[in-house]
Amino acid sequence: MQILITCPFWCASLxxxxxxxxxxPLIESHPTAVLSEWTWKDIYRINLWSRIANKVYAVMWExxxxxxxxxxxxxxxxxxxxxxxxxxxxxxxxxxxxxxxxSEKSLVSVAHKAILTSLNILEDTKTDPEKSxxxxxxxxxxxxxxxxxxxxxxxxxxxxxxQTGPAPLKENLAAAxxxxxxxxxxxxxxxxxxxxxxxxxxxxLLARNIAPWKHRKFAFQQxxxxxxxxxxxxxxxxxNSEYNNNYQIVARDIDEKVLGYAKINAENAWVSDCISFEHxxxxxxxxxxxxxxxxxxxxxxxxxxxxxxxxxxxxxKLADYLKECYGGIISSYxxxxxxxxxxxxxxxxxxxxxxxxxxxxxxPV
Ligand SMILES: C[S@@+](CC[C@H](N)C(=O)[O-])C[C@H]1O[C@@H](n2cnc3c(N)ncnc32)[C@H](O)[C@@H]1O
Numbered sequence: 613m614q615i616l617i618t619c620p621f622w623c624a625s626l627x628x629x630x631x632x633x634x635x636x637p638l639i640e641s642h643p644t645a646v647l648s649e650w651t652w653k654d655i656y657r658i659n660l661w662s663r664i665a666n667k668v669y670a671v672m673w674e675x676x677x678x679x680x681x682x683x684x685x686x687x688x689x690x691x692x693x694x695x696x697x698x699x700x701x702x703x704x705x706x707x708x709x710x711x712x713x714x715s716e717k718s719l720v721s722v723a724h725k726a727i728l729t730s731l732n733i734l735e736d737t738k739t740d741p742e743k744s745x746x747x748x749x750x751x752x753x754x755x756x757x758x759x760x761x762x763x764x765x766x767x768x769x770x771x772x773x774x775q776t777g778p779a780p781l782k783e784n785l786a787a788a789x790x791x792x793x794x795x796x797x798x799x800x801x802x803x804x805x806x807x808x809x810x811x812x813x814x815x816x817l818l819a820r821n822i823a824p825w826k827h828r829k830f831a832f833q834q835x836x837x838x839x840x841x842x843x844x845x846x847x848x849x850x851x852n853s854e855y856n857n858n859y860q861i862v863a864r865d866i867d868e869k870v871l872g873y874a875k876i877n878a879e880n881a882w883v884s885d886c887i888s889f890e891h892x893x894x895x896x897x898x899x900x901x902x903x904x905x906x907x908x909x910x911x912x913x914x915x916x917x918x919x920x921x922x923x924x925x926x927x928x929k930l931a932d933y934l935k936e937c938y939g940g941i942i943s944s945y946x947x948x949x950x951x952x953x954x955x956x957x958x959x960x961x962x963x964x965x966x967x968x969x970x971x972x973x974x975x976p977v
C-alpha cells in the first residue's frame with residue numbers, strides 16, 4: 613500500500629533522500645508531497661525520523677471517481693468502523709488537481725455525509741482535535757486516495773521549541789536549509805541572527821543523529837492495530853544510533869531575551885552542550901573562526917519583522933562573509949539577488965509559513 617508524505621513547498625527532493633536513507637522507494641513526487649510504499653513499521657519510522665515532513669498519511673483506499681454519486685457510494689462502502697478509527701470523531705480535508713470533481717468544499721461535504729452514514733452517526737458532534745482522526749482526500753486526475761493522518765499535529769512543531777522570538781523559522785525548514793547548505797558536521801557552524809535558536813538546535817540534532825520526534829504522541833498510537841513492541845524496538849534503535857560527539861555550533865543574537873529563549877530550547881532538546889550562545893551585534897562583532905566554517909542564517913527582513921531600519925549594510929556584510937566561507941541565507945530581502953548574483957551562489961525558492969523566501973547558498977568548491 614502507499615504512503616503520502618507532505619512537506620513544505622519545494623522540499624520534496626530532501627524528503628526523497630530521507631526515504632532513501634530509510635530504504636523506502638519513491639513512487640511519485642509532487643512539489644509538496646511524495647508517495648512511497650509502506651508497512652506499519654515504515655509509517656512509525658518515517659514519523660519518528662523525518663526532519664522535513666509535515667504529515668505522514670497512510671493511503672487506505674483508492675478509486676476512480678468522476679461524480680458526486682460515485683463518491684458518496686464509494687465512501688459509504690468503506691469499512692470505517694472496524695479499521696483504524698477508534699474514535700468516531702474525525703476531521704476531513706481535501707485537495708483536487710485536474711479532476712472532474714473540482715470543488716474541494718463539495719468533495720469534503722459529500723464525503724463527510726457518507727462517513728457519518730457509514731458510522732451510523734445521526735448528529736455531527738463537535739470534534740476535539742486531540743481525539744479526532746484526520747482523513748485527507750487526495751484527488752489527482754480522477755484518482756481519489758482516501759488517506760488517514762498517522763502523525764497527528766504537523767511534524768514541524770518540534771517538542772523542544774517551547775519559546776519563540778519574533779518571526780521564527782519553521783523547524784522543518786531550518787532542517788531543510790542546513791541539509792541544502794552541505795554542512796560538514798566536523799566544521800564550525802554559526803548563526804549570527806539565531807532568534808529562538810531553530811537553526812542551531814536542528815543542526816545539533818542532525819549532527820548527533822537524534823530523531824527529531826522521540827518525544828511525542830502520534831496518531832498511529834491510537835489505531836486499533838498499533839504494535840507496541842515494534843514501536844519500542846524502533847525507539848530503542850533510535851536511541852542506540854545517537855552520537856555523543858561535540859560540535860562547534862555558535863548561536864548569536866543582538867536581543868538578550870531572545871537569546872535566552874534559544875538556550876531554553878537547546879536545553880529542552882538536550883543539545884545545549886554543543887552550542888555556544890553569544891550576545892552580539894552582527895554589525896560590530898567579529899567572526900570567531902578561520903574561514904573554513906559554515907554560516908547559515910535567517911536575518912531580519914522587513915516583511916516579517918516590520919523593521920524600519922535600513923538593512924542594506926547588514927546584508928552587504930553577510931554577502932562579504934559568504935564570499936569567504938560556506939553556508940547560506942534564507943530571507944525575502946528584496947535586493948538579495950543583487951548581492952548574491954555570482955557563479956559562487958545558487959538559489960532556491962522556499963516558503964516560511966506563507967511567506968515566499970529565497971535560500972541563497974554557497975556552492976561547494
Ligand atoms: C528573523 S529573526 C531569526 C529567527 C530565527 N531563525 C528563529 O527561528 O527564531 C532575526 C533575528 O535577528 C536578530 N537581529 C536583528 N539585528 C541584529 C544584529 N544587528 N545582530 C544580531 N542579531 C540581530 C533579531 O533579534 C532576531 O532574533
